[in-house]
Amino acid sequence: MKLPFGIERLDEALGGGLDRNTTNLITGRSGIGKTILASHWAAEGARNGESVVYISTTLGRRSCESYLGKMKFMEGVYDKINWRFIRIEAKYLLPLTPEKIEQSTISAIRMKPDEVDRIVFDTITDMDKALHDPVLYRNALRYLSRLCYKNDITALFVEEAPMKGEWSETKNIAEAVIFLDLLRVPDGYARGIRILKKYRTAHPLHFMPFEITDNGIDVKRGRFVRKDYEYVFKE
Ligand SMILES: Nc1ncnc2c1ncn2[C@@H]1O[C@H](COP(=O)(O)OP(=O)(O)OP(=O)(O)O)[C@@H](O)[C@H]1O
Ligand SMILES: [Mg+2]
Incomplete structure (x- = not known):
């Protein structure tokens, strides 16, 4: 079963949407459109x-x-979403055990986990910052995704990609990773969306152009390709 975004070209590229009962990731730099994209998925x-x-x-x-x-795109559905506004602090996570993550998550969602179908964590980067340790962070992600798995919840994490340096662990545990980026084009910059991975799906590898308007994310026709490339296939 697929859980779509309600954004036609993106859903098509994903083979219908995110796969039910998986952990997924939207990543990209600040201000690129991660929250709007995640909220499309929530609204849908x-x-x-x-x-x-x-x-x-x-x-x-x-x-x-x-x-x-x-x-x-939120018209008629905004009030149907269970919005939870929280601040993550280390004391809610430490000492880090599966039970601690479970308790903190349940008290944040204020619902029985087995009643939840879709959950968005925006941003999971704040958990990374609170824990301040890559191994603890990786374990916390694993416990969180296990909790979702156990309760048949499909999860979408939102993460701020570093402008430089190492990417975090999140992309390794996610079954689908959607990357948003600002691309340098001849007359300035353009927004591009790309599926970095999606298990069980043959997806396009190129950046698709997108725009943000009052109606949210609009994925356009066409693709961005690099002006020069490093490999050319020859028979
Ligand atoms: N009504 C609108 N019309 C056009 N563009 C908009 C509108 N609202 C937001 N934007 C664009 O969307 C951007 C922010 O999108 P979003 O909040 O999804 O980003 P983000 O990746 O979650 O950023 P952050 O890292 O700050 O959380 C704005 O910087 C602006 O360019
Ligand atoms: Mg955001």
């Missing part, structure tokens, strides 16, 4: 009558209402 779930939880560590209730709540 609510539109389909699923039970959706959106955990935001960056927005507050009022800013979320005046930001995401005003987007056209």
Whole structure:
């Protein structure tokens, strides 16, 4: 079973949407459109009558209402999403055990986990920052994704990709990774969306152009290809 975003070209590229009961990731630099993309997925779930939880560590209730709540794709579904505004602190995570992660997550979602269909964690980078240790962070992600798996929840993590340096562990545990980036084009910059991986699916490898409007993310026709490339196939 697939859980779509409600964004036609993206869903098509993903083979219908995210796979049910998997852990997935949206990654990209600050301001590129991660939160809007994740909220499309939340809205589409609510539109389909699923039970959706959106955990935001960056927005507050009022800013979320005046930001995401005003987007056209949220019409009629904003109030159906279970928005949770939290701040992550190390004391909610340490000492790190599966039980501790389970307890903290359940108290954040304020619902029985087995009643949740879709969950968004925006951003999981705040858990990384709170733990301040790559091994602890990797374990926390594993416990979190196990909790989702156990309860038949499909999870979407949002993460800020570093401008330079190592990428975090999150992409390794995710079954699908969607990367948003700002691409240098002849007359300036353009937004591009690319599927870095998706298990069980033959997906396109190129960047698809996208724009953000009052109606959210609009994935355009066509593709971005590099002007010069390193490999050419020859028979
Ligand atoms: N109504 C709108 N019309 C056009 N563009 C918009 C609109 N609202 C937001 N944007 C664009 O979307 C960007 C922010 O998108 P979003 O909040 O999804 O980013 P993000 O990747 O989650 O960023 P952050 O790292 O700050 O969380 C803005 O910087 C702006 O370029
Ligand atoms: Mg955001």
